[in-house]
Amino acid sequence: MISVLIVDDEEIERTSMSLILSKAFPKLEIKLAKNGKSAIEIANSFQPDLILMDIKMPGMNGLEAIKQIKQSQERTKFIMVTAYDTFAYAKEAIKLGATDYILKPSKVTEITATIGQVIEQIEAEQKEADARQLELINYERSKRVLETDMVTQLLFDHVHDVHVDMLMEMLNxxxxxxxxxxxxxxxxxxxxxxxxxxxxxxxxxxxxxxxxxxxxxxxxxxxxxxxxxxxxxxxxxxxxxxxxxxxxxxxxxxxxxxxxxxxxxxxxxxxxxxxxxxxxxxxxxxxxxxLSLGQNSCDQLLEKYRTKDFFDHVRLGRWEEIQQRLTLLIQCFQKEDYPIQVVQQRMLEMVWLIGRILDEMDIKMTWASVTFQSQSYQQLSRELGLYLSQLKGNHARYIQSMERDSMHQIKHYIMQFSHEDISLDLLADKMGLSPIYISKMFKEKLGINYIEFLTECRIEKAKQLLADPEKSIKAITFDIGYHDPNYFSKVFKRQTGLSPKQYRVQIGLLG
Structure with a gap:
């Protein structure tokens, strides 16, 4: 609904103008002000889209009221209402940014025509502003999706350099x-x-x-x-x-x-x-x-193992290597004559770490409540070995069940909905898998990450749309799932070697 404020020191003029506008434009929200000072007060709370401002009023005139209102409400439009003998004031008002003026007296048809044109302009600007706001909301939503996915890509080795630079640039x-x-x-x-x-x-x-x-x-x-x-x-x-x-x-x-x-x-x-x-x-x-890691050789060996190798061993299910490493650590602590309770705590921390890594893959285990009751190093080795064997079985069953048809379903979903904001979280929810596991599966099965596959789908769709000369590049950007035409152009050129405009020229020449 468009809001209008009518400002005139003569009550009959205010009332008449309000009746004319209500009849010609029934959906307007209208308020009245009797002078410049009152107009400023009402405008501050009412925030009108359009003000019909009389120029000659006692006290503060219309020109001064315009200056003060425009300081806080730049988007408000003004139509000056003036008599023949104050036409020079109307010209000055136009310089201040007034959109148009109406002479007093005027015919009803002239009044409604002038105001109607300004209302159409306001509606067009509001529609454009709404579209920009929607674009901004979608862009910010897209950025949040990118941020979440970039965390997964960067932290779990599933990102390819070909897209890192562009994504970083987009995220500033x-x-x-x-x-x-x-x-x-x-x-x-x-x-x-x-x-x-x-x-x-x-x-x-x-x-x-x-x-x-x-x-x-x-x-x-x-x-x-x-x-x-x-x-x-x-x-x-x-x-x-x-x-x-x-x-x-x-x-x-x-x-x-x-x-x-x-x-x-x-x-x-x-x-x-x-x-x-x-x-x-x-x-x-x-x-x-x-962390107090200790200076003895066993603690140093433990710290050395708790790096990338250990994380990779757990994710890839290399349980024999994990058990061999942990057994060597127990033997090292035994040679150093460490108290068995301290060694149990060290191994318990390694179990907790395994649990956190398996959590990434949605492999459920009660790792937080695990305890060791061993009274000797040999018992601890056996107890740890039994627990790792159990994990090995759980891990194998999970991998076998998850990989069945999962890759085909994920690819099909991305191809079908590539025009939407598809995130790893969304895919994980649709497929009942961990986002990290989906990212890992793309890299291992296809040699690319999911962002690259999604990009390929979008670029193929863009090629089809570019063949339609009626489609603007900006429209194609949004149709295929991007929210920034500049970013789309960079991605398209990276994938095809041509900008969207150059691609259109090429297919036109080939045609």
Missing amino acids: VSKTRESFVFVVLLPEGLESKYPALLRKIKQIDNVWVGALSGRHFPVIVFRNEQSFRAQAIAIVRQALPPADQQLEPGWSIGIGQVHQLMDEIKRSYQQGLIAGLDQTRANQYRFYED
Whole structure:
């Protein structure tokens, strides 16, 4: 509905104009003001789209009222209402930005024609503004999808360099910007808190929040002018529930170290997982750099193994290698004559780490409640071996059931709905799989990641639409699922070697 304010010091003029407009344009919302000062007060609360302003009024005249109203309401349009002898004032009003003027007296048809033209202009501008706002909303939604997926791609080795630069550019982030990762572990059964936490954390600048995997999710934080620890603590306090609330047991946050390059950010994620392992520190956050790792050779060997190799061994199901490494660690601690209780705790932390990694793949296990009762190193080795055998069976059954027809279904879904905002989270929800597992499956089965496959589908669709000369490139951008014509053009050229315009010329020549 378009709102109109009629300003005139003569009541009969105000009332007559209101009756004319109500009859000609029944959907208008109309208010009246008797002078310039009253017009300013009403305009501040009413926020009219159009003001019909008399020029000659006692006290503040119409020109001064226009100047003051336009300071706070730039979008409001003005039509001046003036007598013949004040026409010079109308010309000055036009200079101030008034859209048109109406002479007093005028015929009803002349009044409605002038005002009707301005109303049409307002409606067109509102429609254009709504379209821009929708584009902005879709663009921001698309950016959030990209951010979540980029976290998965970067932290789990499923990204290809061919798209990293363009995605980083679209998200306005430099690949050489310092960053770190913290990992949030939710209490068992409270995974539903993730959307609320996501909204809270996203209110902070310079963070990307990853998808929920099992009970934990990662957050990439880009460094600001604060110290590393001050920035991390401020964000973590926003992520956790308020300290005065009664917290359910099981909350923990591990904070990895700062890394200079985005290519190194995966290491910070692994450090965050390790830092958050201690289940006795519930409702706490812990920095990886604060861990007491010990200086003996066994602790150093443990730290060396808790890196990329261990994560890869678990994800690929290399249980014999895992058991062999952990058995060697137990033997090392035995030679150093470590107390059996300390060694049990070290192995328990490794089990917790395995549990977190399997959570990423939606392989469910009660890792948080695992305990070891061994009274000797040999018993501990056997107890650990039995537990790993159980994990091996669970992992194998999961892989066998998940891979059956999953790849075909995912590809079919992406091809059918490539014009929509498709995220790893959405695919995971549709297919009943983990987003990280879907990303991993694309890389292993097709040699590309899901973003590249989605891009191929969109570019093929774009080629078909470009063959229609009536379709603008901007329209094609939105039709195939992008929200920025410039980004679409860059992707299209990267994929085909031609810009969309050049491609149209080429198919025209071939035709």
